[in-house]
Amino acid sequence: MNNENKDRRIKWLILLIPTLTIGLWEYIRHAILLPYISMELGNLLAPFIVLLVTLTLVRNLFSRLEQSQQALQRAKGANAALEERERLARELHDGISQSLFLLAVKLDQLDEMQSEGPVKQLAEGLRETVRVMHEDVRQAIANLRQPLTPAAAAWVVPLRKLLGETADMTEARAVFTWSIPDESLTDKEKVELHACIREALMNVRKHAKASNVTVTGESVGEHGFRCSVEDDGVGFHGDPLQASGRFGLRMVRDRAKAMGWSFLIERRGDSTVVELLKRGGKVHE
Known part of the structure; x- marks a missing residue:
């Protein structure tokens, strides 16, 4: 309601300021400037x-109104997403979860009817399968009812999965920390950032022999971010971008340059860090 009242005031100001400007100018011209400025010159100056005033005050008001409308649209989108998640959670609970419960009851009845033999073994196996499915559904319902976070954004989930796959292949410990707001990135930035992180993780798979791998994404100012892939593997000697077989790192560097981001690869203590930095202020469409 406060935002609606604020927008209403801004709209009235946009409508009234040009009219008040003309009225004030006419009053000043007739009351003070008439001996010094002719009627023709006064009429000529009025539109200018x-x-x-329009280019200064009114333009600023339009910008504030646009920002307010964008914030309102983001809030509506977030509320719609929450409502959809809650609807899916209810459907899972009222449909699949209840059906699995009834199936478990019937399996118990079958188990009581058949004390021994292959049917009993089959019932026990089915009961375990139902139990696992029921736990999965309960976990899905719990996840849907959790508040939305930057790390839960749809395009971020594959990054977390890719990190997990990298850790599984290298038997490393994975840490994923992500706090970049989804709305602060354009679609193009998401695509390019996803590709860069993917290449950096592929490089870890092929060369690092790491025990720990960390992906971090954090905001830097307005619309800016810092994203890094860090591992405690064997590291590198000399310039890693010139080493044979490091095409992925050169691709990350070139993608970052094309987007206007800073690219850095360096050793920090016992770790190798690939970092992308976008300073706040610029938005790449």
């Missing part, structure tokens, strides 16, 4: 004065 209105234009000047």
Whole structure:
């Protein structure tokens, strides 16, 4: 409601300021400036004065109104997403979860009817399968009812999965920390950032022999971010971008350069860090 009242005031100001400007100019011209400025010159100056006020005050009000409308749309989108998640959680609970419960009851009845033999063994196996499915559904319901976070954004989930796969293949410990707001990135930035992180993780798979791998994404100012892939593997000697077989790192560097981001690869203590940095202020469409 506060945002709606604020938007309403801004709209009224946009409508009234040009009119008030003309009225104030006419009053000043007739009350003070008439001996010094002719009627013809006063009439000629009036539209330029209105234009000047429009380019300053009114233009600023339009910008504030646009920002307010964008924030309102983001809030509506977030609320719609929450409502959809809650609807899916209810459907899972009222449909699949209840059906699995009834199936478990019937399996218990079958188990009581058949004390021994292959049917009993089959019932026990089915009961275990139902139990696992029921736990999966309960976990899915719990996840749907959790608040949305940057790390739960749809395009971020494959990154976390890719990190997990990298850790499984290298028997390393994985840590994923992500706090970049989804709305602070354009679609193009998401695509390019996803590709860069993927290449950096592929490089860890092929060369690092790491025990720990960490992916971190954090905000830097407005619309800016810092994203890094860090591992405690064997590291590198010399310039890693010139080493044979490091095409992925050169691709990350080139993608970052094309987007106007800073690219860095360095040793920090016992760790190798590939870092992408976008300073706040620029938005790449």
